[in-house]
Amino acid sequence: MAIIVQKFGGSSVANAERIFRVAKRVGETYDAGNQVVVVVSAMGDTTDDLIALASQITSNPSAREMDMLLSTGEQQSISLLAMALMEMGYSVASLTGWQAGYHTDGVYSRSRIQYIEPSRVLREIGHGNIVVVAGFQGISQDGDITTLGRGGSDTSAVAMAIALKADVCEIFTDVDGVYTADPRIVKSAWKMPEISYDEMLEMAAMGAVVLQPRSVELAKQYNLTLHVRSSFNYNEGTIVKEVATMNKDMEKEMVVCGVAHDTNVVKASIFGVPDIPGAASEIFNKLARSGINVDMIVQSGTRDSKQDMSFTAVRSDRKKIEAVLSDVVENMPAESYALDDTVAKVSVVGAGMISRPGVAAKVFQVLSKNNINILLISTSEIKISCIVDELETKKAVRALHTAFELDADTLVNVEA
Amino acid sequence: MAIIVQKFGGSSVANAERIFRVAKRVGETYDAGNQVVVVVSAMGDTTDDLIALASQITSNPSAREMDMLLSTGEQQSISLLAMALMEMGYSVASLTGWQAGYHTDGVYSRSRIQYIEPSRVLREIGHGNIVVVAGFQGISQDGDITTLGRGGSDTSAVAMAIALKADVCEIFTDVDGVYTADPRIVKSAWKMPEISYDEMLEMAAMGAVVLQPRSVELAKQYNLTLHVRSSFNYNEGTIVKEVATMNKDMEKEMVVCGVAHDTNVVKASIFGVPDIPGAASEIFNKLARSGINVDMIVQSGTRDSKQDMSFTAVRSDRKKIEAVLSDVVENMPAESYALDDTVAKVSVVGAGMISRPGVAAKVFQVLSKNNINILLISTSEIKISCIVDELETKKAVRALHTAFELDADTLVNVEA
Numbered sequence: 023m024a025i026i027v028q029k030f031g032g033s034s035v036a037n038a039e040r041i042f043r044v045a046k047r048v049g050e051t052y053d054a055g056n057q058v059v060v061v062v063s064a065m066g067d068t069t070d071d072l073i074a075l076a077s078q079i080t081s082n083p084s085a086r087e088m089d090m091l092l093s094t095g096e097q098q099s100i101s102l103l104a105m106a107l108m109e110m111g112y113s114v115a116s117l118t119g120w121q122a123g124y125h126t127d128g129v130y131s132r133s134r135i136q137y138i139e140p141s142r143v144l145r146e147i148g149h150g151n152i153v154v155v156a157g158f159q160g161i162s163q164d165g166d167i168t169t170l171g172r173g174g175s176d177t178s179a180v181a182m183a184i185a186l187k188a189d190v191c192e193i194f195t196d197v198d199g200v201y202t203a204d205p206r207i208v209k210s211a212w213k214m215p216e217i218s219y220d221e222m223l224e225m226a227a228m229g230a231v232v233l234q235p236r237s238v239e240l241a242k243q244y245n246l247t248l249h250v251r252s253s254f255n256y257n258e259g260t261i262v263k264e265v266a267t268m269n270k271d272m273e274k275e276m277v278v279c280g281v282a283h284d285t286n287v288v289k290a291s292i293f294g295v296p297d298i299p300g301a302a303s304e305i306f307n308k309l310a311r312s313g314i315n316v317d318m319i320v321q322s323g324t325r326d327s328k329q330d331m332s333f334t335a336v337r338s339d340r341k342k343i344e345a346v347l348s349d350v351v352e353n354m355p356a357e358s359y360a361l362d363d364t365v366a367k368v369s370v371v372g373a374g375m376i377s378r379p380g381v382a383a384k385v386f387q388v389l390s391k392n393n394i395n396i397l398l399i400s401t402s403e404i405k406i407s408c409i410v411d412e413l414e415t416k417k418a419v420r421a422l423h424t425a426f427e428l429d430a431d432t433l434v435n436v437e438a
Numbered sequence: 439m440a441i442i443v444q445k446f447g448g449s450s451v452a453n454a455e456r457i458f459r460v461a462k463r464v465g466e467t468y469d470a471g472n473q474v475v476v477v478v479s480a481m482g483d484t485t486d487d488l489i490a491l492a493s494q495i496t497s498n499p500s501a502r503e504m505d506m507l508l509s510t511g512e513q514q515s516i517s518l519l520a521m522a523l524m525e526m527g528y529s530v531a532s533l534t535g536w537q538a539g540y541h542t543d544g545v546y547s548r549s550r551i552q553y554i555e556p557s558r559v560l561r562e563i564g565h566g567n568i569v570v571v572a573g574f575q576g577i578s579q580d581g582d583i584t585t586l587g588r589g590g591s592d593t594s595a596v597a598m599a600i601a602l603k604a605d606v607c608e609i610f611t612d613v614d615g616v617y618t619a620d621p622r623i624v625k626s627a628w629k630m631p632e633i634s635y636d637e638m639l640e641m642a643a644m645g646a647v648v649l650q651p652r653s654v655e656l657a658k659q660y661n662l663t664l665h666v667r668s669s670f671n672y673n674e675g676t677i678v679k680e681v682a683t684m685n686k687d688m689e690k691e692m693v694v695c696g697v698a699h700d701t702n703v704v705k706a707s708i709f710g711v712p713d714i715p716g717a718a719s720e721i722f723n724k725l726a727r728s729g730i731n732v733d734m735i736v737q738s739g740t741r742d743s744k745q746d747m748s749f750t751a752v753r754s755d756r757k758k759i760e761a762v763l764s765d766v767v768e769n770m771p772a773e774s775y776a777l778d779d780t781v782a783k784v785s786v787v788g789a790g791m792i793s794r795p796g797v798a799a800k801v802f803q804v805l806s807k808n809n810i811n812i813l814l815i816s817t818s819e820i821k822i823s824c825i826v827d828e829l830e831t832k833k834a835v836r837a838l839h840t841a842f843e844l845d846a847d848t849l850v851n852v853e854a
Contacts, residue, residue: 037494038491038494038495041495042495072514075454075514075518076517076518076521078453078454079454079457079458079518079521079522079525080521080522080524080525082525083521083524084520084521084524086531086532087517087518087520087521087524087530087532088517090513090516090517090520090532090534091513091514091517091518093513094510094513094514097506097507097509097510097513098488098491098507098510100506101492101503101504101506101507102491102492102495102503102507104500104503104506105492105495105496105499105500105503106495106496108496108499108500108503109495109496109498115502116502116503116506118506118583121581121582142581165537165558166537167534
């Protein structure tokens with residue numbers, strides 16, 4: 023018998039009807055002769071509602087108490103999903119994070135899982151039960167409830183699958199799988215049957231958010247196969263796995279596997295920073311301490327012992343960034359700063375580009391030919407990202423998708 | 439330093455404003471130099487809302503999953519109360535039932551506490567923290583969350599006070615204390631400064647619901663002093679304690695300490711039950727298995743090898759009772775059954791009546807003189823209860839309050 027871990031997000035369990043739909047899916051997997059562990063998030067808006075409740079009490083809640091509060095969300099959804107499965111005749115046990123054996127490093131609101139002690143889960147499986155586990159949460163060494171932060175439930179599912187040596191971890195989403203580009207923008211985009219961990223990581227980080235990067239990193243580390251698929255249909259989704267086990271033809275064929283874009287971007291620049299050791303470190307430490315996740319960083323050359331720096335982050339951090347940069351300008355001091363949230367990030371991703379020089383050059387050329395100005399550039403071994411005017415996003419994505427021969431009609435033989 | 443355990447019910451923490459009022463009260467107790475452990479229930483309607491949520495999934499939820507679901511209610515209120523206390527500058531730690539060390543017998547939905555392992559609570563107290571504990575819940579030997587059922591939070595508070603050897607357990611309610619009768623009905627009713635455990639038990643069981651009987655039983659067993667007081671003012675409430683330590687004069691003076699009434703009563707009768715061994719046992723076993731808490735039971739004499747039985751229960755059980763009795767009539771068989779939910783229970787309570795014969799006779803005489811028909815009678819060593827027509831409730835309570843010389847003006851010397 024195979025062990026399958028299935029993960030359903032908050033929108034999949036947002037109401038009774040959807041909970042039953044999830045239960046049906048889980049039950050079918052069980053009926054097919056599998057041992058099933060289901061990891062679920064809090065129902066729909068529950069987390070937001072709880073945050074609103076806390077904000078009536080304090081504008082600065084203790085992280086420990088927020089974790090205590092928010093972890094009730096998943097506890098509610100596991101009990102309701104368990105009830106739905108029982109109503110359909112299955113034997114089930116729901117387990118909170120601490121019951122399921124998630125041991126964390128104890129950092130409130132953004133814990134990392136240290137290890138899973140899965141004896142309770144294994145016992146329930148052994149009794150023939152479907153096990154419904156609360157995602158997003160675990161227990162610290164001190165016995166406190168801690169949450170895993172953004173992307174926590176995906177990570178919970180992957181970690182449990184690893185601990186149970188599951189055959190596959192199925193991540194159910196509202197899309198069919200991972201596409202070569204957003205199908206709403208690029209009509210000829212197509213669903214990739216397979217993608218490597220690294221490519222998935224870059225696609226995820228680039229705004230094609232079907233899987234949280236943390237969970238992909240973890241799966242990669244333990245070589246766990248992920249299956250990203252739709253909770254609305256039975257189509258095969260996208261398998262995320264090691265490059266070595268992927269279809270060889272495909273790897274050869276595809277220099278670039280996809281074009282991703284992200285409009286949730288703010289670009290910040292700080293000008294006239296003293297060109298002394300530690301200046302950059304001080305600025306980015308301040309940003310980190312304010313909880314700002316900096317994405318791309320570009321430092322231009324020095325002029326008159328001064329330098330300019332730019333970086334990007336998510337738009338909701340705009341105010342926090344402003345506070346840090348105005349502090350830097352005043353106290354470092356630097357000359358000035360500027361923020362621009364009318365930009366977008368467009369990225370091409372592909373493991374194949376490691377061995378193929380000239381991909382970056384081609385990206386710049388395609389954008390230039392389409393009169394799209396590049397504001398920032400950032401590259402890794404398997405992706406190239408450009409910040410462009412937000413209004414140019416669609417044009418850029420379509421042009422790159424075509425230029426790298428990703429359009430469905432040019433790829434029939436690979437897709438088949 | 440004294441350890442004080444304070445218990446606040448769901449209506450006391452129903453919204454942010456009330457949570458701050460509770461926090462103020464708790465903070466004052468801490469500021470006065472006490473070590474404070476606060477036990478709270480779920481906010482206002484949370485439990486009902488969660489039950490409604492479950493009922494969208496199933497009409498017959500698993501008890502284990504209901505406990506999983508409902509226990510989130512208190513977990514939310516402890517985190518919010520902790521946040522409020524922190525907002526006011528106090529050091530606080532909230533603890534769920536399992537974190538606070540409540541170990542139960544594992545019976546879902548109506549667990550009994552087996553023992554409390556208070557090391558975590560003591561550690562937090564040792565750090566100078568106010569400890570906010572989730573009432574109503576604990577953990578079974580198997581590591582499952584179980585709830586304590588009706589009256590659970592009072593019992594949680596009392597049990598914690600016993601485990602911590604607290605000096606007093608303060609139960610905050612929306613009334614000032616325990617009155618000789620419901621002050622809304624009897625203008626001359628007065629608040630008792632002291633009451634014995636046994637009297638409190640009878641008063642509580644008789645509908646003067648300021649304290650759950652289970653919690654009083656537990657306090658009695660460990661001789662823990664309870665203080666029933668208002669969360670709206672600073673008046674001294676009613677102290678519940680051992681008879682031996684009570685004001686001697688008062689004990690002598692008061693044959694009857696109070697008159698209680700309860701209109702949440704349905705009277706059921708079953709007629710023509712075969713007069714064979716085991717018939718009563720079978721009927722009451724069936725009722726118990728249906729979860730019906732039978733209160734008074736009266737069996738009249740035998741006629742033609744048949745007997746009639748009557749009993750009372752809470753009105754919300756009417757449908758379940760009907761189902762059981764119609765089953766009994768059909769299958770035992772018995773002749774017929776009848777239900778009446780236009781009745782009320784009126785009780786006189788007092789430890790003094792043990793040594794004073796004639797109290798029952800006086801009760802019947804008073805009611806008869808007021809043309810109040812007695813439908814059922816039930817007595818214990820320290821209380822006499824009569825079922826009467828619901829419309830006669832107020833008249834009965836007032837007449838008994840006066841007849842037993844409880845009216846405030848006749849008692850000035852005792853009250854002073």
